[in-house]
Amino acid sequence: MIRVLLADDQALVRGALAALLNLEPDLEVVAEVGSGEAVLDAVRREHPDVALLDVEMPGMDGIAAAAAVRAEFPGVRVLIVTTFGRPGYLRRALRAGASGFVVKDTPAARLADAVRRVHAGLRVVDPVLAADSLVAGESPLTERETEVLRAARDGASVAVLASRLFLSEGTVRNHLSAAIGKTSARNRAEAVRIAEENGWL
Incomplete structure (x- = not known):
């Protein structure tokens, strides 16, 4: 039997995935958790x-x-299963050590086969997403620009x-300005949106 852990913050989705995978004769869902923090303890x-x-x-x-x-x-293999098939997510997941990346609308039989x-x-790797990832390329943002844009998601002031x-206001402005330029955005809200849509944040 292949022992499977499921992590998804939506209980309905988690339950549906568990039910589908448990129908397979060689798969057993041994743990279901609703947050990233709970994953390590469950493992x-x-x-x-x-x-x-x-x-x-x-x-x-x-x-x-x-x-x-x-x-x-x-020794534990990781398969990312997500609603959001964003090229940046795929690249980041593979760099983090994931062995696979599929979207949630994958048919049940194909998901079981992926496991x-x-x-x-x-x-x-989802073939459409792999092709999109090649076309999109790497994130143009530096690590610090990514961090600043991520923090700016809620529209907080520069201060x-x-x-x-723990940066100066001038440094924050410089990073925001660079991120806006690199994403070809008109303002920081649009830069955040573009970066999120590409899975860079």
Whole structure:
């Protein structure tokens, strides 16, 4: 049996995925969690073979959780299953050590097969997303610009951002200006939107 952990903040989705995977004769869902923070404890407790992680969860996202799992449990394979098929997410997930990346509208049989393939040591990537990722290229943002844009998602003032990030207001303005230029945005709200749509944040 292939032991599977599911992490998704939407209980309905999590339950549906568990029900579908448990119908397979060789798959057993041994843990279901609703946040990225809960993933490591569940892995320690249940010793899954494969962890299916959603990207967008409150607190620690699925990509950060994937990196944490791979660092502590290199034998556990990670398959990212997400609603948001964004090229930047794919690149970040693979860099974090994920073995696969599929979108949630993947047919159940194909998802079960993806779990088996990842468990066998193969890489599984949604083909449309792989092509989009090649076309989109790498994020043009530096690590610091990404951090500043991420913090600016809620529309906070430069003074608040500077306080949050322990930077000077001038430095925050410079990073925001650079990010706006690199994303060809008109303002920082549009820069945030463009970066989010590409999965760079």
